Amino acid sequence: MKKLCKEKCRLVLSILACLTSSTVFSESSLTKGHFVFNFGGYIGSQGQSQQINIQDLIGDTFTLDDRHYQSYLLGLGYFIDGKKLGCANMSYGVNVFYLAPTSVSGNVIQENLFNNLSYRYHIANYPIYLMAKSTIDWKPMLAFTMDIGIGPNIMKTYDFQEGSLDGVTLPDSPFSSNTTTTLSATIGAGIKINNVFGEVPLEIGYRFFYLGQGYFKIGNPQVLNKLKTGNVYANAIIFSIST
Numbered sequence: 111m112k113k114l115c116k117e118k119c120r121l122v123l124s125i126l127a128c129l130t131s132s133t134v135f136s137e138s139s140l141t142k143g144h145f146v147f148n149f150g151g152y153i154g155s156q157g158q159s160q161q162i163n164i165q166d167l168i169g170d171t172f173t174l175d176d177r178h179y180q181s182y183l184l185g186l187g188y189f190i191d192g193k194k195l196g197c198a199n200m201s202y203g204v205n206v207f208y209l210a211p212t213s214v215s216g217n218v219i220q221e222n223l224f225n226n227l228s229y230r231y232h233i234a235n236y237p238i239y240l241m242a243k244s245t246i247d248w249k250p251m252l253a254f255t256m257d258i259g260i261g262p263n264i265m266k267t268y269d270f271q272e273g274s275l276d277g278v279t280l281p282d283s284p285f286s287s288n289t290t291t292t293l294s295a296t297i298g299a300g301i302k303i304n305n306v307f308g309e310v311p312l313e314i315g316y317r318f319f320y321l322g323q324g325y326f327k328i329g330n331p332q333v334l335n336k337l338k339t340g341n342v343y344a345n346a347i348i349f350s351i352s353t
Contacts, residue, residue, distance in 0.1 A: 146186070146353075152182070152183050152209060153180050155342070155345075157174050158174060159171070159216070163334040169221070171218070171219040172217075173217045183346055185350075186206055187206070189241070200244055201243045202241065204238070204241065206237075207239075213231065214232075214233065215229065226274065226275055226276050227281060228272065229272045229273070231271070233324065235344075236265075238262055242257060251305065259296045262293065263291070263292050263293070263294035265291075282330065284329055285326035285328065286327045294321050296318065301313070310351060316345070317345075317346045318346075322342060323342065
Protein backbone atom coordinates (compact mmCIF):
# COMPACT_ATOMS: atom_id res chain seq x y z
CA MET A 111 0.00 0.00 0.00
CA LYS A 112 2.83 2.43 0.87
CA LYS A 113 4.52 1.64 -2.44
CA LEU A 114 1.28 2.35 -4.32
CA CYS A 115 0.84 5.70 -2.53
CA LYS A 116 4.42 6.66 -3.35
CA GLU A 117 3.84 5.83 -7.02
CA LYS A 118 0.70 7.98 -7.09
CA CYS A 119 2.54 10.88 -5.49
CA ARG A 120 5.37 10.59 -7.98
CA LEU A 121 2.87 10.59 -10.86
CA VAL A 122 1.10 13.73 -9.63
CA LEU A 123 4.42 15.50 -9.05
CA SER A 124 5.59 14.52 -12.53
CA ILE A 125 2.46 16.01 -14.11
CA LEU A 126 2.80 19.24 -12.16
CA ALA A 127 6.47 19.54 -13.03
CA CYS A 128 5.78 18.98 -16.71
CA LEU A 129 3.26 21.82 -16.83
CA THR A 130 6.11 24.29 -16.28
CA SER A 131 8.82 22.50 -18.26
CA SER A 132 9.94 23.77 -21.70
CA THR A 133 11.45 20.42 -22.74
CA VAL A 134 8.44 18.11 -22.44
CA PHE A 135 7.85 17.76 -26.19
CA SER A 136 9.83 15.93 -28.80
CA GLU A 137 10.44 17.88 -32.01
CA SER A 138 8.23 15.59 -34.09
CA SER A 139 5.29 15.72 -31.67
CA LEU A 140 4.86 19.49 -31.91
CA THR A 141 3.14 19.18 -35.27
CA LYS A 142 1.23 15.98 -34.49
CA GLY A 143 -1.73 15.97 -32.16
CA HIS A 144 -4.99 14.12 -31.64
CA PHE A 145 -8.55 15.11 -30.82
CA VAL A 146 -10.45 13.75 -27.83
CA PHE A 147 -14.26 13.65 -27.70
CA ASN A 148 -15.88 13.43 -24.23
CA PHE A 149 -19.42 12.58 -23.19
CA GLY A 150 -21.03 11.44 -19.96
CA GLY A 151 -23.14 12.42 -16.98
CA TYR A 152 -22.52 14.32 -13.78
CA ILE A 153 -24.02 15.22 -10.42
CA GLY A 154 -23.75 18.93 -9.68
CA SER A 155 -23.54 20.49 -6.24
CA GLN A 156 -24.51 24.16 -6.10
CA GLY A 157 -26.63 26.75 -4.31
CA GLN A 158 -26.61 28.08 -0.76
CA SER A 159 -28.97 29.50 1.84
CA GLN A 160 -28.63 33.26 1.95
CA GLN A 161 -30.00 36.38 3.59
CA ILE A 162 -31.05 39.02 1.05
CA ASN A 163 -31.21 42.50 2.51
CA ILE A 164 -33.95 44.87 1.33
CA GLN A 165 -33.97 48.62 1.82
CA ASP A 166 -36.07 49.77 4.84
CA LEU A 167 -37.10 46.16 5.56
CA ILE A 168 -35.71 43.22 7.52
CA GLY A 169 -35.09 41.28 4.32
CA ASP A 170 -35.75 37.77 3.02
CA THR A 171 -34.12 34.43 3.70
CA PHE A 172 -33.58 32.21 0.66
CA THR A 173 -33.56 28.61 1.87
CA LEU A 174 -32.17 25.65 -0.06
CA ASP A 175 -34.25 22.52 -0.68
CA ASP A 176 -31.90 20.47 -2.82
CA ARG A 177 -28.47 21.35 -4.20
CA HIS A 178 -27.70 18.07 -6.00
CA TYR A 179 -28.95 17.64 -9.56
CA GLN A 180 -27.97 15.37 -12.43
CA SER A 181 -27.29 16.33 -16.02
CA TYR A 182 -25.07 15.46 -18.98
CA LEU A 183 -21.78 16.85 -20.25
CA LEU A 184 -19.87 17.04 -23.53
CA GLY A 185 -16.24 17.86 -24.20
CA LEU A 186 -13.68 18.38 -26.96
CA GLY A 187 -9.93 18.38 -26.50
CA TYR A 188 -6.74 18.55 -28.50
CA PHE A 189 -3.56 16.95 -27.12
CA ILE A 190 0.08 16.75 -28.18
CA ASP A 191 2.24 13.83 -27.06
CA GLY A 192 5.16 14.73 -24.80
CA LYS A 193 8.29 12.93 -23.73
CA LYS A 194 7.96 9.71 -21.76
CA LEU A 195 8.66 10.01 -18.03
CA GLY A 196 9.56 6.60 -16.62
CA CYS A 197 6.59 4.36 -17.36
CA ALA A 198 4.26 7.31 -17.97
CA ASN A 199 3.45 8.53 -21.49
CA MET A 200 2.76 12.25 -21.13
CA SER A 201 0.50 14.44 -23.26
CA TYR A 202 -0.55 18.09 -23.01
CA GLY A 203 -3.35 20.12 -24.48
CA VAL A 204 -6.59 22.03 -24.16
CA ASN A 205 -9.96 20.54 -23.19
CA VAL A 206 -13.27 22.42 -23.39
CA PHE A 207 -16.37 21.07 -21.61
CA TYR A 208 -20.06 21.89 -21.63
CA LEU A 209 -21.88 20.95 -18.43
CA ALA A 210 -25.57 21.07 -19.27
CA PRO A 211 -27.84 23.09 -16.96
CA THR A 212 -28.80 22.02 -13.46
CA SER A 213 -31.23 23.84 -11.20
CA VAL A 214 -31.38 25.18 -7.65
CA SER A 215 -34.63 25.53 -5.72
CA GLY A 216 -35.91 26.57 -2.32
CA ASN A 217 -38.30 28.88 -0.50
CA VAL A 218 -38.30 32.61 0.25
CA ILE A 219 -39.10 33.47 3.87
CA GLN A 220 -40.20 37.09 3.65
CA GLU A 221 -39.16 39.33 6.54
CA ASN A 222 -37.81 36.07 8.06
CA LEU A 223 -41.39 35.27 9.12
CA PHE A 224 -43.64 34.42 6.18
CA ASN A 225 -42.95 31.41 3.97
CA ASN A 226 -44.97 32.71 1.04
CA LEU A 227 -42.80 32.13 -2.03
CA SER A 228 -40.72 29.47 -3.71
CA TYR A 229 -37.85 30.10 -6.14
CA ARG A 230 -35.84 28.27 -8.76
CA TYR A 231 -32.96 29.09 -11.11
CA HIS A 232 -30.58 27.36 -13.51
CA ILE A 233 -26.79 27.12 -13.89
CA ALA A 234 -24.77 26.10 -16.97
CA ASN A 235 -20.96 25.83 -17.08
CA TYR A 236 -18.40 26.06 -19.90
CA PRO A 237 -14.92 25.33 -18.42
CA ILE A 238 -11.77 25.58 -20.55
CA TYR A 239 -8.65 23.81 -19.26
CA LEU A 240 -4.96 23.60 -19.97
CA MET A 241 -4.37 19.89 -19.37
CA ALA A 242 -1.52 17.52 -18.52
CA LYS A 243 -2.23 13.81 -18.91
CA SER A 244 -0.32 10.67 -17.97
CA THR A 245 -0.97 7.25 -19.53
CA ILE A 246 0.60 4.14 -18.00
CA ASP A 247 0.46 0.97 -20.10
CA TRP A 248 -0.59 -2.13 -18.17
CA LYS A 249 -1.51 -4.75 -20.74
CA PRO A 250 -1.61 -4.63 -24.56
CA MET A 251 -5.30 -3.76 -24.41
CA LEU A 252 -5.37 -1.72 -21.18
CA ALA A 253 -3.76 1.39 -19.71
CA PHE A 254 -4.34 3.62 -16.70
CA THR A 255 -4.76 7.37 -17.16
CA MET A 256 -4.63 10.40 -14.89
CA ASP A 257 -4.90 14.09 -15.73
CA ILE A 258 -5.16 17.53 -14.18
CA GLY A 259 -6.26 20.85 -15.61
CA ILE A 260 -6.74 24.49 -14.71
CA GLY A 261 -8.37 27.39 -16.50
CA PRO A 262 -11.40 29.70 -16.69
CA ASN A 263 -14.99 28.59 -16.34
CA ILE A 264 -17.77 30.60 -17.96
CA MET A 265 -20.74 30.20 -15.62
CA LYS A 266 -24.18 31.26 -16.74
CA THR A 267 -26.87 31.83 -14.10
CA TYR A 268 -30.31 32.43 -15.56
CA ASP A 269 -34.09 31.86 -15.49
CA PHE A 270 -34.66 33.02 -11.91
CA GLN A 271 -38.33 32.55 -11.06
CA GLU A 272 -40.48 32.90 -7.98
CA GLY A 273 -43.83 31.21 -7.35
CA SER A 274 -46.59 31.90 -4.85
CA LEU A 275 -47.10 29.26 -2.14
CA ASP A 276 -50.23 30.77 -0.60
CA GLY A 277 -51.99 31.85 -3.81
CA VAL A 278 -52.07 35.44 -2.60
CA THR A 279 -48.49 36.74 -2.47
CA LEU A 280 -47.32 38.10 -5.81
CA PRO A 281 -43.91 36.95 -7.10
CA ASP A 282 -41.26 39.63 -7.53
CA SER A 283 -38.33 39.91 -9.95
CA PRO A 284 -35.42 40.75 -7.64
CA PHE A 285 -32.66 39.18 -9.77
CA SER A 286 -31.68 38.97 -13.42
CA SER A 287 -29.45 36.60 -15.42
CA ASN A 288 -25.68 36.92 -15.35
CA THR A 289 -22.54 35.40 -16.88
CA THR A 290 -19.43 35.14 -14.71
CA THR A 291 -15.88 33.96 -15.47
CA THR A 292 -14.35 32.06 -12.54
CA LEU A 293 -11.15 30.12 -11.87
CA SER A 294 -11.75 26.38 -12.31
CA ALA A 295 -9.78 23.16 -11.89
CA THR A 296 -10.31 19.49 -12.68
CA ILE A 297 -8.71 16.14 -11.96
CA GLY A 298 -9.56 12.80 -13.51
CA ALA A 299 -8.55 9.14 -13.58
CA GLY A 300 -9.63 6.30 -15.83
CA ILE A 301 -8.99 3.10 -17.73
CA LYS A 302 -8.13 3.19 -21.42
CA ILE A 303 -9.19 0.22 -23.56
CA ASN A 304 -7.28 0.02 -26.84
CA ASN A 305 -8.69 -0.92 -30.25
CA VAL A 306 -12.35 -0.81 -29.27
CA PHE A 307 -13.48 0.79 -32.53
CA GLY A 308 -10.87 -0.55 -34.94
CA GLU A 309 -7.71 1.26 -33.87
CA VAL A 310 -9.65 3.85 -31.86
CA PRO A 311 -9.45 3.47 -28.05
CA LEU A 312 -12.21 4.08 -25.49
CA GLU A 313 -11.47 5.61 -22.11
CA ILE A 314 -13.82 5.29 -19.13
CA GLY A 315 -13.12 7.46 -16.13
CA TYR A 316 -14.14 9.60 -13.19
CA ARG A 317 -13.65 13.38 -13.18
CA PHE A 318 -14.02 16.00 -10.47
CA PHE A 319 -14.69 19.64 -11.36
CA TYR A 320 -14.34 22.71 -9.18
CA LEU A 321 -16.25 25.38 -11.11
CA GLY A 322 -16.08 28.47 -8.89
CA GLN A 323 -18.90 30.70 -7.68
CA GLY A 324 -21.43 32.72 -9.68
CA TYR A 325 -24.18 35.15 -8.86
CA PHE A 326 -27.25 36.96 -10.21
CA LYS A 327 -27.43 40.64 -11.03
CA ILE A 328 -29.71 42.77 -8.86
CA GLY A 329 -32.91 43.45 -10.77
CA ASN A 330 -34.72 45.56 -8.16
CA PRO A 331 -33.16 48.77 -6.76
CA GLN A 332 -34.52 48.00 -3.27
CA VAL A 333 -32.48 44.77 -3.08
CA LEU A 334 -29.10 45.46 -1.46
CA ASN A 335 -27.03 42.32 -2.15
CA LYS A 336 -26.65 39.70 -4.87
CA LEU A 337 -27.94 36.15 -4.80
CA LYS A 338 -24.91 33.83 -5.05
CA THR A 339 -24.60 30.22 -6.16
CA GLY A 340 -22.06 29.23 -3.52
CA ASN A 341 -19.11 27.09 -4.62
CA VAL A 342 -20.12 24.85 -7.52
CA TYR A 343 -18.74 21.30 -7.87
CA ALA A 344 -19.41 18.39 -10.20
CA ASN A 345 -18.65 14.66 -10.03
CA ALA A 346 -18.75 13.01 -13.45
CA ILE A 347 -18.45 9.67 -15.21
CA ILE A 348 -16.94 10.31 -18.64
CA PHE A 349 -16.40 8.28 -21.80
CA SER A 350 -13.65 9.53 -24.12
CA ILE A 351 -12.75 8.63 -27.69
CA SER A 352 -9.40 9.68 -29.23
CA THR A 353 -8.76 10.11 -32.94
